[in-house]
Amino acid sequence: MAGAEIFDNAEIKAMADVIERKMIHRYGSHAMRNGQYRVDEFEEKAAAMTGAKYALGVSNGTAALIVALKGIGIKPGDEIITTPFTFIATIEAIVACDAIPILGDIDETLSLDAASVEKLITLKTKAIMPVHMFGVAADMDKFAELGKKYGIPIIEDACEVVGGTYKERYLGTLGTCGTWSFDPNKTLTVGEGGIILTDDEALYRKMEYYHDHGHVHSKEHDRGADAKSGLGVNYRLSEIQGALGLVALDKMPMALGRLRATKKKILDAVAETGITPRPMNDGEGDTATHVIFLLPTAEAAKKFAAATKEAGSPCGIIAENTWHYAKHWQALEDMGEQEFFGTKTPSYALETMAKSDAILSRAVMFGLNIIMDDASVEKIITAIKAGAKAAL
Template structure:
């Protein structure tokens, strides 16, 4: 389910408010905006929901991954261990930092296998990036253990599991950093947008400056009068997207409820067929954005696919 399927009058009102106030930029113009900062409100609400100490809204999920890598200090030539089974943005973010993606194996849940990741750790490894695939969590207990054992930051690519949990904790809040995406194909969308979570004030500060041309943000100074921490890029989110994000988070439980209800009906309907659903590391936290079946061979998988397409 794409997030636009649940768009309604709430989104129209949120966007209209921003346009009528003519306040699109998330920073500056402090005297004219009457204390209204929609992106900041979006970040604060996401932080409350996730349980993370800090949240930074950015232009998209890919930007979130890049900003997270920059935040932990990834340098050219550093190695980042990640999954070979993911959307290309995971690898693109690593390459964008001039780092080296090192691809492990996946386990039966289709997520990065922690044992494989451990075998790939080298003196050049600077991060491990598990990907929570198709709505379900990677084995975060094991990745937390690896991070602690080797002193390596763990970055959760949680772009596909907004609202998903692992043993009661929100995905994206378990690693050194974690990322959510709100692109048009996601269950919740702001058009284009993403968020990075971290509990580290130092990492958050570096990410905050990097995502906006190195600006050191302060409401004591207007735009352009604040200090600079160095070079950065433009991965800012606009107030329009921030306003949409607030509505999206209000609809999170509703959207997840729709997905989980639909998935339950599907699994019940095929329960006596012998078709086996994908195992997960935590069934209760699955966002139910996908229904994945594990079939015994490639041939049977193709046959199933063709039958499903034929049936509409």
């Protein structure tokens, strides 16, 4: 879950090299670089790994979402449909563009339910943002179909699933564009960082310019001579993060291999208990950062949680997770039913999330780390067995 636990000499060497060369910034100083551009290399490596035509490094996953929305041309008052089960950054990115978050329902995979999204599409809908949560893909075939049917861009928030796949394609490469995060709680970390993946050259160029004050980048002249394509912001990635990102991508297969082996060990050990793992749209591509079960009722989930606590390895009930569930965000609720750039926002009160709430109240979760000692894994197994006995 937090890639810093596998930092070693490779990260130290990568950072030291950037500092020794005194080239910690991404753009400009071309004559002093000896052709070395770490953010460029990080982007090229992410694109080569995923098969995306373009990858843009930005300062974090939230910035990646904002830049993606700006890139596709989101305007004040536009409606963007997304999920109530996400990190608040998804909503903040929409609001940062003065657009209106419209929340669909989730299904038992805990992903945005495409059928619920279709019912919410209006003439003001300008993007759909499925979020791949806790390691696992949303149903991207259905979102691709919706995008095509209504001519609406699909922005995948793949911030939590770096390295995960859907039908053997990397998450983040299936929509119009997709975002990755490398913050300290993601598959792998560079401290803070993000990547946007896309196959659309025109969109890539808009995002590239917007993320750096509208500058039209060139290695042919000094940075001060860059032309300007329009207004933008500063969401640049530094060469230190780029250098760390190169190491992170090298370590990705090892990190995912470890997470997946740990998750398999846990699920195999509790297979006989009768407890139901979270259904997945594509289990092969799971980044295995979380072990999640769906209990038959909210009451059963509470009994399960109490027993796991007693056993010394407490799970979380996802409905109680204040970081990842919109019902806990007062600031969002306060935005409900207000005039907003000529459009009225919907209600964001709990009753509008009843379907998602019923599912998240039954969902219990354990987080995994890349490095976990056998004792911690055994403790989770023991806790799940105790939970299942108490709840089923």
